Amino acid sequence: MKPVTIADVALHAKVSKSTVSQFLNKRYDYMGEKTKQRIEQAIKDLGYQPNYVARSLKQKSTKTIGVIVANILHNFSTEVSRAIEDACNEHGFHLIVCNADDNPEKEKKYMEMLRAKQVDGIIIFPTGGNKELYQKMLDEKYPVVFVDREVQGIPVSSIMLENKKAARLAVEHFIERGYKRIGIMTTSIIRNLSPRVERIEGYKEAMNDNGLPVQKEYMKSLDLEQIQDGMKSMLSLKEPPEAVVAGNDLALIEILKYVKQNRLKIPEDLAVIGIDDVSFASFYTPSITTVAQPTFEMGKKAADVLLTKISKKQGKDNLPDYRFEPQLMVRDSVGYRNG
């Protein structure tokens, strides 16, 4: 069962390989009507299917882009990836999605794999742990776009949320509802990931602007496994917070687990707002107030920026960063406090 090639089609249709190739690429300009028909028939008869690998080798373009997400467990990653896929499909590009699992080693392996596979460009949710490689790609003028995070000292244009504003939206919603003792719990910031740092910064600014004290004990950044313990110690303070901002979806889930295990009531015992929408927000009991990212727009923008870079074969990364507006989704996990 040898695969049929363009040569077989040519033979069958009694034309040359070149002509078949022209036909396949829809360059009909000067092609005779019956030539066309003969080729079409031959393709059908033989069940010919083109071999993209051969084409890619010759054209030096695979019409494929790579996406490396830092951690596929974030709802954000999945949604943005889907938006990227939609946008790419429209332009005839395919996608290979890889999960770095928050591990710079894996990220590196995937970057190398994708380049070896000759993808035309890469969209990275960077772990931040491969600066040399990011820089190398820049030096080689290889098309790259960052999503979610920026990396200090690597001038690649990045598609990000207005993270400060996201935290501010949460804090100010609490304040409007009469809350004053407001905490924030994020996942670990050891690698100084920009969204986490910025969200904490936004929290501080919003507290300050509203005349509320910024207390260390109310701000924790921990590995996922430690968040429940962290909640415990935060809520064991003499003056525990009455409300808490979850830095992302996974942090939110840990908080919800803690709340359930300790039979606390939301929002009576603890009000909660999560940054990042979660699948169950609307039908959880109580439904969860969140600050949503415009994942669809962000994914589309990432694809557009990358495709632009690819088509321009452009060298210097002179494209700006893009910041997107968070949106408060008011639900029932925040009550009313009369201060």
Added chain:
Amino acid sequence: MKPVTIADVALHAKVSKSTVSQFLNKRYDYMGEKTKQRIEQAIKDLGYQPNYVARSLKQKSTKTIGVIVANILHNFSTEVSRAIEDACNEHGFHLIVCNADDNPEKEKKYMEMLRAKQVDGIIIFPTGGNKELYQKMLDEKYPVVFVDREVQGIPVSSIMLENKKAARLAVEHFIERGYKRIGIMTTSIIRNLSPRVERIEGYKEAMNDNGLPVQKEYMKSLDLEQIQDGMKSMLSLKEPPEAVVAGNDLALIEILKYVKQNRLKIPEDLAVIGIDDVSFASFYTPSITTVAQPTFEMGKKAADVLLTKISKKQGKDNLPDYRFEPQLMVRDSVGYRNG
């Protein structure tokens, strides 16, 4: 910034391309030590990176497999895909995951795309709507494995859950807890997808075996958008069910939404068991009793079977179907009824 090729390395190291290729493929058998070192140095100096596209063309193997899931929104799809990826990585294979979105047209497009890209084999969660194409791949002895579903008349080995048993587990758990009026709500069965049909069959058998009547009004199969209406009419019966089995995760979510909107209490007003585990099962209020699929094992098996087919280049699909055991995860969405 021309990419550096094997020819450049050869020149730089003052050996032939063949020798460089031998080196890259670790066929050191007869290679002189200094030759090796010179090549190694040249690769470093030039920053050479191999081009898999060229290699694939020559070797007629891309070391890549395709996965087409019927609908990525099912938790099951995501988990199985990850398990497949892990298993493939161990064998040096890469993955391209596509989402058919329950649409046979898309599925077809992806099958063709993947084949054009010369993937070495495909794992399909079949929509069931492309029998001719499935059959064609079989005829061509192209390596394919099905997951989740089987397709009537297409003898491809398939990795599936013991669906009947899954439904039975749910029904019998209800019965043990004293429930008698038990319904089942699944997503649409217009295309006769095997898991849904089998789960309904298992429900009927379990009801029968336990001397309970099988009533049409207690069994509904609807499009997602209609499930809430379906619940409404089921619960408006003179003798409404006190317990309901959700045919899969998405059906479960619709039921939970309905329950919330109508301020029903689980399990007092309605007990619920979902087939398929969901991310929030353990920390939902109440936590949700589910029948979980062993997604990790299933994904691993799918990968193993496919990789076996690939390595054997084997023609006839003489491999059997594989059925996996569902597992009841007892939580709090089922109460105790004293009949």
Added chain:
DNA sequence: CTGAAAGCGCTTACAG
């Protein structure tokens, strides 16, 4: 309007 020839970057018998 169509065909012959070169070449994309590799690998692989085979010769020496």
Added chain:
DNA sequence: CTGAAAGCGCTTACAG
């Protein structure tokens, strides 16, 4: 122990 040559399946100037 290493190199010259052919070939994987395409595309693309170029010639006619």
